[in-house]
Amino acid sequence: MDSKVVLEQLKGMLTVDQINTDQDDLYDAAADRYKKYAKARKVLNVPSPIAIVYPKDTQEVSMLLSYCNEHGINVIPRGGKTATEGGLENWKELTIVIDALHLDSICKIDTYNSQATVQAGVPLQVLEDELRKVGYTTGHSPQSKPVAKYGGLVATRSIGQFSTLYGGIEDMVVGLECVFPDGQISRIKNVSRRAGGPDIRHIAIGNEGALCYITEVTVKIFRYFPENNKFLGYLVKDVETGIKVLREVIVNGFRPSVARTYSPEDAAQHFYHFYENSCVLLFMAEGPKGIVSATVNAIEEAVETYKDGIIKQVDSQLIEDWFNHLNWSQQDIDDEMLGMIDNDSHAGYTTEISADWETIPKIYDAVMERVRNEFERAEDLTMLGGHSSHSYLNGTNMYFVYNYKILCEPEDELIIYHHPIQRIIVEETLKAGGSMCHHHGIGKYRSEWTREEHGSAYYMLEKLKQAFDPNGIMNYGTIFPQEEGMKYIQ
Amino acid sequence: MKIICVVKFVPDVDNFTYDHEKHIIIRENSRMMVNPDDACAIGFALKMKQRSPDTSIEVVTMAPESVLPLVEDILRVGVDTATIISDRLYAGSDTYATSRVLSRYLSGATYDTILTGSHAIDGDTSHVPSQIACLLDLNHMSYISRIDESSFSSSLARFEVESEQAVSSYEIQMPAILGLTRASGYRLPYVRYKNLNMDVSDRVTVIHNDVLCFDESEVGLTGSRTKVVGTHVKTYKNRSHHVVTTDQEGIDTVYRFLKDKQFI
Amino acid sequence: MKRILIYIEQHHEQEGLDLLETARQIYQEEPYETYALVLKSQYDALKGIFDVIVDLSEECLQEYEMRAISEVCYQLHKSYHFDAILFPATSWGRLIAPRVAMMLDTGLVADVTDIAHGEHGLELIRPAYSGRIMASIQITGDGPMMLSVRPGVFSYTQHKKAATQIRIPQDLRYRTGGLKETGRKEKHSEYDIRESDVLISGGGGVERYFHELRPLAELLGGHVSASRAIVDKGVADRNVQVGQSGKTVNPRLYIALGINGALQHIEGLRNVDYIISVNTNKYAPICSLSDIVVEGDAYTFIHRLIDTIHKEKGYEGH
Ligand SMILES: Cc1cc2nc3c(=O)[nH]c(=O)nc-3n(C[C@H](O)[C@H](O)[C@H](O)COP(=O)(O)OP(=O)(O)OC[C@H]3O[C@@H](n4cnc5c(N)ncnc54)[C@H](O)[C@@H]3O)c2cc1C
Numbered sequence A: 001m002d003s004k005v006v007l008e009q010l011k012g013m014l015t016v017d018q019i020n021t022d023q024d025d026l027y028d029a030a031a032d033r034y035k036k037y038a039k040a041r042k043v044l045n046v047p048s049p050i051a052i053v054y055p056k057d058t059q060e061v062s063m064l065l066s067y068c069n070e071h072g073i074n075v076i077p078r079g080g081k082t083a084t085e086g087g088l089e090n091w092k093e094l095t096i097v098i099d100a101l102h103l104d105s106i107c108k109i110d111t112y113n114s115q116a117t118v119q120a121g122v123p124l125q126v127l128e129d130e131l132r133k134v135g136y137t138t139g140h141s142p143q144s145k146p147v148a149k150y151g152g153l154v155a156t157r158s159i160g161q162f163s164t165l166y167g168g169i170e171d172m173v174v175g176l177e178c179v180f181p182d183g184q185i186s187r188i189k190n191v192s193r194r195a196g197g198p199d200i201r202h203i204a205i206g207n208e209g210a211l212c213y214i215t216e217v218t219v220k221i222f223r224y225f226p227e228n229n230k231f232l233g234y235l236v237k238d239v240e241t242g243i244k245v246l247r248e249v250i251v252n253g254f255r256p257s258v259a260r261t262y263s264p265e266d267a268a269q270h271f272y273h274f275y276e277n278s279c280v281l282l283f284m285a286e287g288p289k290g291i292v293s294a295t296v297n298a299i300e301e302a303v304e305t306y307k308d309g310i311i312k313q314v315d316s317q318l319i320e321d322w323f324n325h326l327n328w329s330q331q332d333i334d335d336e337m338l339g340m341i342d343n344d345s346h347a348g349y350t351t352e353i354s355a356d357w358e359t360i361p362k363i364y365d366a367v368m369e370r371v372r373n374e375f376e377r378a379e380d381l382t383m384l385g386g387h388s389s390h391s392y393l394n395g396t397n398m399y400f401v402y403n404y405k406i407l408c409e410p411e412d413e414l415i416i417y418h419h420p421i422q423r424i425i426v427e428e429t430l431k432a433g434g435s436m437c438h439h440h441g442i443g444k445y446r447s448e449w450t451r452e453e454h455g456s457a458y459y460m461l462e463k464l465k466q467a468f469d470p471n472g473i474m475n476y477g478t479i480f481p482q483e484e485g486m487k488y489i490q
Numbered sequence B: 001m002k003i004i005c006v007v008k009f010v011p012d013v014d015n016f017t018y019d020h021e022k023h024i025i026i027r028e029n030s031r032m033m034v035n036p037d038d039a040c041a042i043g044f045a046l047k048m049k050q051r052s053p054d055t056s057i058e059v060v061t062m063a064p065e066s067v068l069p070l071v072e073d074i075l076r077v078g079v080d081t082a083t084i085i086s087d088r089l090y091a092g093s094d095t096y097a098t099s100r101v102l103s104r105y106l107s108g109a110t111y112d113t114i115l116t117g118s119h120a121i122d123g124d125t126s127h128v129p130s131q132i133a134c135l136l137d138l139n140h141m142s143y144i145s146r147i148d149e150s151s152f153s154s155s156l157a158r159f160e161v162e163s164e165q166a167v168s169s170y171e172i173q174m175p176a177i178l179g180l181t182r183a184s185g186y187r188l189p190y191v192r193y194k195n196l197n198m199d200v201s202d203r204v205t206v207i208h209n210d211v212l213c214f215d216e217s218e219v220g221l222t223g224s225r226t227k228v229v230g231t232h233v234k235t236y237k238n239r240s241h242h243v244v245t246t247d248q249e250g251i252d253t254v255y256r257f258l259k260d261k262q263f264i
Numbered sequence C: 001m002k003r004i005l006i007y008i009e010q011h012h013e014q015e016g017l018d019l020l021e022t023a024r025q026i027y028q029e030e031p032y033e034t035y036a037l038v039l040k041s042q043y044d045a046l047k048g049i050f051d052v053i054v055d056l057s058e059e060c061l062q063e064y065e066m067r068a069i070s071e072v073c074y075q076l077h078k079s080y081h082f083d084a085i086l087f088p089a090t091s092w093g094r095l096i097a098p099r100v101a102m103m104l105d106t107g108l109v110a111d112v113t114d115i116a117h118g119e120h121g122l123e124l125i126r127p128a129y130s131g132r133i134m135a136s137i138q139i140t141g142d143g144p145m146m147l148s149v150r151p152g153v154f155s156y157t158q159h160k161k162a163a164t165q166i167r168i169p170q171d172l173r174y175r176t177g178g179l180k181e182t183g184r185k186e187k188h189s190e191y192d193i194r195e196s197d198v199l200i201s202g203g204g205g206v207e208r209y210f211h212e213l214r215p216l217a218e219l220l221g222g223h224v225s226a227s228r229a230i231v232d233k234g235v236a237d238r239n240v241q242v243g244q245s246g247k248t249v250n251p252r253l254y255i256a257l258g259i260n261g262a263l264q265h266i267e268g269l270r271n272v273d274y275i276i277s278v279n280t281n282k283y284a285p286i287c288s289l290s291d292i293v294v295e296g297d298a299y300t301f302i303h304r305l306i307d308t309i310h311k312e313k314g315y316e317g318h
């Protein structure tokens, strides 16, 4: 089908102001932060979508999806545009971006039942601000909080900085509404728990726009006691010691909201004024007074247990200050973009993985070793390190962060720098039995390893795609590997 | 049109290690790169070559032979040929001796114009372009921030020079030596991924003193007119600093200090 | 008696005068005669200070006629046999000096910032590696000794009264042409931070409220300057950047707000009498150079200090 015809027909379904065909906006919609540098330098090698559309309600989403389904038009659902793994990147000539801009109302805040319902286009910060007014919090705080929207947050299985206490988004979503390619609207009701067959919320949560369009979500909300917050920070000898202390606190049953260990290289980026070339271990305890003081005691005990690996305690104020400047605003994102236009540099890349307690330090060491020895441009690295920032009873994550001098043309940056490093991280993680994608989603570039990530369970994932999106119109190339898309990877 | 770009390979001055005991720079682990201003000269030449494909570009450098891989990368982005002037005898040459070596080579070369940078980030002297101009008796201008591409020819060039106070336009008769600055924004492109291993060895010439025939006393340390007798990393006097905070007491301390010293 | 030729760049007479201090440090107690070479006839500031002024105004040479000027220098040297020829390391000075040095077959030391008399005799100190190291250089040839000297580093304060002879050289032979100025657009900035006695300087730490510095600067009779961190961000104008790739300043008072103190920044601080740094991080490198370190938020500092100054003024008024 011809793009002109599609645009004509869209005009029959939507009002003019719901259809955006501005060239700059379309270029912007062609890729996300994965190709940020090439994008800033205007050398993207992927096609632009033909239009960005802004449905006003679930019915319009349903109408748009069934139209695209019928005509084989690729659809990319879009929220706050903070995707980092190519989830918003376009690999098809005929693509429409369905943006949740107008799905922006907070439907209900129900403090008695501790739940709030929002449409997909509500930014997390907006709900958070509303909740704070009534003494509640979403408990969700990814670094992209000021910008990311609920649809995207749910679709990527995002996680926030307080996850150790509040959990990831999957622990917060009570029910939701989503639309499938054939136009079917499904509402999953909001109950406290049920045993009604498999938990179908998880078909929508984390689907990255590759199965359905999420239009509405209901999440848990939590009483907020900011006045009780306590911060603790330590310098520790190595990543492994830091992780041992994290484990000790968690397995003893305590849930600090923040619990992190930074490698010295990563610490240097944040804590150069006190890190003294060592690892940094830090905590935040949150909640009612009694819980906070019990948590602080437990942390101090765990630190005592591993005191041989602890260099010293640092001033809590330093941790609190840092924490207050952690989030990225739209301005920061725009600044990085501007910086990339003027300079041959950006703020770096990250790859986030997870594994059990004993495996994480091994993966970390193996990755460091391989990158330093195998990566051809190792001498251009300006930073290579990581931190563990989300812990669970059985393990934790590792957030690898790296940056480098970009000594190549913007078109070649990913292939020369980011891909080889990412490949090493993914390979080492999968080899050790961990997950290559702790919280950013698979996106497009890690789809190369989706089969390996899931092993024999890939069968289940693939069946979902076949069942819900038989024509393959949902976010082509995302999660599910596509041979044809490889030209944009290699 | 034949353009010669005279370039220098310099260490990355942002990341060098210094031996504080012996007061020397440890060169082994500092990586080399094309001096940034000189890279702009190549960038401009490549731009002219794009405009008129019959342009040919030769890069000339006086350097140890170890710069070969870097020179090859320059050939992989579209420069036609490269000449590395290298001889054990030339090591330690100051700007005076260096200019003489380069000029002897250039006096036997054909060119319509010589492009170079204005300033090298390691030596920081800016002498070489002027001195080559003097020896070859060419017109010369440095600190060029823009060259008018459309009028650039083998007889004339128009360009702008930016200083703190003003932007001046000039016209120069060719052949001439034009020194660019980073403000020009011309970029030496990086080698594209697909060309990283392109074989360019047949386009590099390395010439030694058997071609240029200098007497040992004319070049290197002995032929130089200046000599580095020592280096040190700068130190600044430590002030007996008084630490206060932004509370009223701290502010009052600052206030009294300013008042004592008569700033208020 | 030593003879020293100093090149005076048009509109930069002070830079030329300051080279007398360089000359004094080179020759110390030895007697010497000073010659100023001027292209145009406005040189009142030099009269009574230099022993000789070589006036080229009749030749109508332009500053940019580098070949001609160096040929003139060459000929003057052939008649006067200078022991030293000094240029200010201005753009023109740095272009003309190397030609003269080549014609005279002599060594030239660029951008000298200090003079030392060490165990090997006279050493000329200059920055290298973009200012990251200082190198001591000796001139090894037969001379004359040639230097270009960084402006603003030496300052001539004595006012030796000399009876100045004006000499108008005759029969100069030189070639002009080849290079022609065809236009000039002045850039205008409101003030020149190099002239300021007091600088209130902002860095990365005040990116969001750099404009708040101005009222404090005005209260203290000074101006606002910046580190590169915020110049790069477009918050402050390049004209007010202090440092290696900005300007070298020598105020009596420098207040660094939210500036970390990278070497390249400190490079721009010359002969600053007092430094006060305000930084949330009292371990920031600049703090070690400061007379007073105010540990805290620069924004708070500015407002509290302004309030205090106003309040104190108010009391004095009663
Ligand atoms: C500075 C920065 C910090 C970040 N920090 C974190 C962090 O701490 N934790 C974390 O988990 N992530 C983080 N991320 C990643 C990103 O913010 C999250 O993945 C976020 O959930 C994406 O939300 P969004 O609204 O911006 O979605 P978008 O970027 O618009 O979309 C993301 C993906 O979701 C799909 N999608 C969007 N809306 C819908 C919908 N309504 N229905 C179906 N699919 C949809 C898109 O197709 C795409 O594949 C960070 C990103 C940035 C730039």
Ligand SMILES: Cc1cc2nc3c(=O)[nH]c(=O)nc-3n(C[C@H](O)[C@H](O)[C@H](O)COP(=O)(O)OP(=O)(O)OC[C@H]3O[C@@H](n4cnc5c(N)ncnc54)[C@H](O)[C@@H]3O)c2cc1C
Binding pocket: B014, C130, C202, C203, C204, C205, C206, C226, C227, C228, C229, C230, C241, C242, C243, C244, C245, C246, C247, C257, C258, C259, C260, C261, C262, C263, C264, C265, C268, C278, C279, C280, C281, C284, C296, C297, C298, C299
């Ligand atoms: C060749 C070259 C030339 C250069 N030339 C120059 C030059 O001419 N001039 C120059 O300045 N730099 C120059 N630089 C850059 C230099 O290396 C530094 O990057 C730059 O000076 C950093 O500026 P900054 O200290 O203001 O910013 P940052 O490094 O961002 O430091 C910000 C400081 O503010 C403090 N701070 C943060 N918040 C607050 C607050 N609320 N209140 C108070 N304090 C706060 C922080 O603790 C920190 O100390 C050059 C670099 C190179 C390589």
